[in-house]
Amino acid sequence: xxxxxxxxxxxxxxxxxxxxxxxxxxxxxxxxxxxxxxxxxxxxxxxxxxxxxxxxxxxxxxxxxxxxxxxxxxxxxxxxxxxxxxxxxxxxxxxxxxxxxxxxxxxxxxxxxxxxxxxxxxxxxxxxxxxxxxxxxxxxxxxxxxxxxxxxxxxxxxxxxxxxxxxxxxxxxxxxxxxxxxxxxxxxxxxxxxxxxxxxxxxxxxxxxxxxxxxxxxxxxxxxxxx
Numbered sequence: 001x002x003x004x005x006x007x008x009x010x011x012x013x014x015x016x017x018x019x020x021x022x023x024x025x026x027x028x029x030x031x032x033x034x035x036x037x038x039x040x041x042x043x044x045x046x047x048x049x050x051x052x053x054x055x056x057x058x059x060x061x062x063x064x065x066x067x068x069x070x071x072x073x074x075x076x077x078x079x080x081x082x083x084x085x086x087x088x089x090x091x092x093x094x095x096x097x098x099x100x101x102x103x104x105x106x107x108x109x110x111x112x113x114x115x116x117x118x119x120x121x122x123x124x125x126x127x128x129x130x131x132x133x134x135x136x137x138x139x140x141x142x143x144x145x146x147x148x149x150x151x152x153x154x155x156x157x158x159x160x161x162x163x164x165x166x167x168x169x170x171x172x173x174x175x176x177x178x179x180x181x182x183x184x185x186x187x188x189x190x191x192x193x194x195x196x197x198x199x200x201x202x203x204x205x206x207x208x209x210x211x212x213x214x215x216x217x218x219x220x221x222x223x224x225x226x227x
Contacts, residue, residue, distance in 0.1 A: 007097075
């Protein structure tokens with residue numbers, strides 16, 4: 001199965017084309033950026049397509065990160081993925097950003113609660129935690145650092161994601177053992193591709209996973225009354 005993976009949810013514009021089960025991507029590119037995903041993504045995808053025999057027509061599936069993340073970034077990536085899937089007549093699957101951070105933590109025999117933590121600003125984080133064996137400790141959610149540590153319990157915890165350092169500091173301040181595995185502001189595109197190859201297209205829909213309401217809200221007082 002040949003998979004195109006796309007990630008524009010957080011601090012990068014990333015994509016790769018992989019053959020499922022192969023350790024090295026056929027083509028991959030990551031551009032760290034906080035803004036400008038809309039302008040960068042399509043040229044990036046064109047470059048990748050040119051490196052792979054058959055281009056987009058050789059694809060069997062598209063995988064795209066669905067959040068949590070930037071509202072604008074998510075719309076860019078999901079729209080592109082859906083468009084390519086529609087044009088090529090292939091399924092499009094969604095991969096949660098937190099899952100893409102968690103996946104590399106769970107490989108091997110490391111101990112602790114596997115925790116993905118993304119900075120959500122204003123003293124909050126997006127978080128998900130899974131115990132060895134696959135039991136969910138914290139489902140994907142939005143909460144304060146203090147509440148997260150309370151739910152994580154006595155630890156130890158192994159953390160990946162942009163809020164790793166801050167969550168680890170809060171944990172240690174409360175006497176909880178914490179280890180930082182990765183402080184990246186975006187997941188590895190290789191893991192988005194791997195998770196996308198395994199996903200069930202009937203269940204892993206390419207729909208945004210926001211976990212909170214937009215910060216910007218319409219001003220009711222400024223609305224023009226409809227006739």
